[in-house]
Amino acid sequence: MIEQILSFVTVVDAGGFSEAGRRLSLPKSTISHRVQQLEERLGVRLLHRTPRVVRVTEEGAVYYQRCVRILAELEDAETEVRQEPKEPTGTLRLSGPIEFGMQILSGVLAEFLKAHPHVRLKLELTSRNVDLVEEGYDAALRIGTLEDSALVSRRILSIPRGLYASPDYLAAHGRPERPEDLDRHACLRFETAFYHGAWVFTGPGGKVSFQPAGTVEANNLTVLRDAAIAGLGVALLPCYQCREAERDGRLERVMVDWTPESADVYVLYPSKRHLASRVRAFLTYLDRNMERLTRDIRDGAGNSVQ
Structure with missing residues (x-):
């Protein structure tokens, strides 16, 4: 059978x-x-x-x-x-957000697989919340506030974000200086099964929560970044994703005195007990490289891990 x-x-x-x-x-x-x-x-x-x-x-x-x-x-x-093998073996089944997986996680996984050549990888990048237990995943990376769950979760990374708009949009609609100014602007909203809600800022007036509204909503940050470049509105985006467009003048960062809440990244797995060697090795690798990766995201150095 x-x-x-x-x-x-x-x-x-x-x-x-x-x-x-x-x-x-x-x-x-x-x-x-x-x-x-x-x-x-x-x-x-x-x-x-x-x-x-x-x-x-x-x-x-x-x-x-x-x-x-x-x-x-x-x-x-x-x-x-x-007997536990000296080298981790078997297939590591992972799930993660699409853009985080493409732009950040891919470098970590490539180096992890080089360090553990007997491990195979099955990766699903998706905007849906996979059921780790029902669908047979070893672990998942998720961004944003987590729902109550029987899964083990651990925050591993915080991604700085900023508000961005194109020079043409700002020339036509003005430059927002504080959260209440956003009521007069088209906000490009990011929504997924595991990330949604208000934009939260900390600035001269303390912490402020703003509920964005606009004509564009997507579950893909690249789409929202390109919409901002096209002049369709103001978008809350990871800073690392906008550096090139900001450098060449296609985007400008606005409301620089107000710091948006970072996007927290969590690793989830079903249980602390009886973890397969490949899963333990992957979690250890994350722990060893997240500080460096955080620095690289902040400084724009790319997917440098070791």
């Missing part, structure tokens, strides 16, 4: 029987036969097959999520009962 489940999961991950066979070092016919046996045993079709494409069915998608969990737990169980 486990061989059938492994074959099915690999077909879904690989997008077809031929690639699944290559990954498992088995003939395509063997993989197809195992999946067919699994479907017959369950009495349900898991995959739609055509000569050009293999697509998971609705029932297959539900079963796939459960199977990923089962295989991950089996891998962890084997690691626990045998």
Whole structure:
């Protein structure tokens, strides 16, 4: 049964029987036969097959999520009962926000994988809140206020942010100097499943909370940055993401006497007990590099880790 489940999961991950066979070092016919046996045993079709494409069915998608969990737990169980390897092994399953993953996390992961060559990586960058337990992830990186959860969470990084607008927008609409001025401006809002809410500033008048309003809302910071460059409004953005545009005059930072609340980054994982060696190694690597990475984000030095 486990061989059938492994074959099915690999077909879904690989997008077809031929690639699944290559990954498992088995003939395509063997993989197809195992999946067919699994479907017959369950009495349900898991995959739609055509000569050009293999697509998971609705029932297959539900079963796939459960199977990923089962295989991950089996891998962890084997690691626990045998002698702990000197080098972390297995597949590290991570989730994170799209732009943070592309612009910040990618450098950390590249160096981590170089340091631990026996670890494989499966990374999903998404704007949705994945269910770590149900979907079989080892850990997730999230930004913003966390909901109450049974997961273990730890803040690892704070990303400075600023208010930005284009010179053309400011020439046409004026320059906001304080939070109440923003009522007269188009605000470009960032909203996701795990990040939303008011803009909070600290300045000469203490801490002020402002609820932005405008015609543009997106779950992608690059889209909002480009909208600000195009003159569509004022955007609250990570400073590191705007440095190039600010340097070449496409964006200007406004309300410099008012400091926006930083965007806090958290790492989450299901339990402190019985962590696989690959997960412990990744958490340790984050701890060792976050201070340097924080400095690099602040100073604009890029993804420099060691």
